[in-house]
Amino acid sequence: MTVLILNASYEPLTFVSWQRAVALVVTGRGELLEQDGDRIVRSSGGLELPWPAVVRLLSMVKTRRGSGVPLTRQYLVARDGRRCQVAGCERRGDTIDHLVARSRGGEHRWTNVALMCGRHNSVKGDRTLDELGWSLKREPTEPTRVMILTTRARTRSEWERWVVPAQ
Numbered sequence: 132m133t134v135l136i137l138n139a140s141y142e143p144l145t146f147v148s149w150q151r152a153v154a155l156v157v158t159g160r161g162e163l164l165e166q167d168g169d170r171i172v173r174s175s176g177g178l179e180l181p182w183p184a185v186v187r188l189l190s191m192v193k194t195r196r197g198s199g200v201p202l203t204r205q206y207l208v209a210r211d212g213r214r215c216q217v218a219g220c221e222r223r224g225d226t227i228d229h230l231v232a233r234s235r236g237g238e239h240r241w242t243n244v245a246l247m248c249g250r251h252n253s254v255k256g257d258r259t260l261d262e263l264g265w266s267l268k269r270e271p272t273e274p275t276r277v278m279i280l281t282t283r284a285r286t287r288s289e290w291e292r293w294v295v296p297a298q
């Protein structure tokens with residue numbers, strides 16, 4: 132079971148295994164904020180504690196900001212909320228569109244990709260949004276680590292209450 136780790140500032144930091152999370156609590160480096168149901172973990176030393184869902188570090192860990200989120204399908208889905216990014220479209224974004232097509236020199240980077248539904252992607256082809264008169268729901272930007280972590284944390288109620296909205 133995965134555990135959400137918050138920085139001392141309550142900012143989402145990472146996800147770790149429950150074993151690592153328990154070790155943080157047992158050694159006094161983290162405090163248990165949220166438990167996972169009524170289950171109990173028994174450590175090898177005979178200590179019993181609630182099964183962790185969210186643990187906050189008691190001292191601040193420095194994080195790099197604004198860089199280093201690799202462009203993967205998983206993270207793009209998190210950034211775009213699984214939805215087609217063409218303004219007004221409510222369909223699922225099942226395909227990755229290069230806004231300036233790769234055949235026209237468009238790069239594979241955060242500011243040039245967006246999720247689109249199959250219909251919009253196939254109509255668009257290698258044309259640009261300007262040529263089609265389309266616009267996007269929001270400007271495509273590189274997401275921050277916190278934004279990605281927050282999006283994942285929204286998938287479980289035990290985690291969700293500890294994270295702020297992504298934007």
Ligand SMILES: [Zn+2]
Pocket residue numbers: 215216217220221222247248250251
């Ligand atoms: Zn669409």
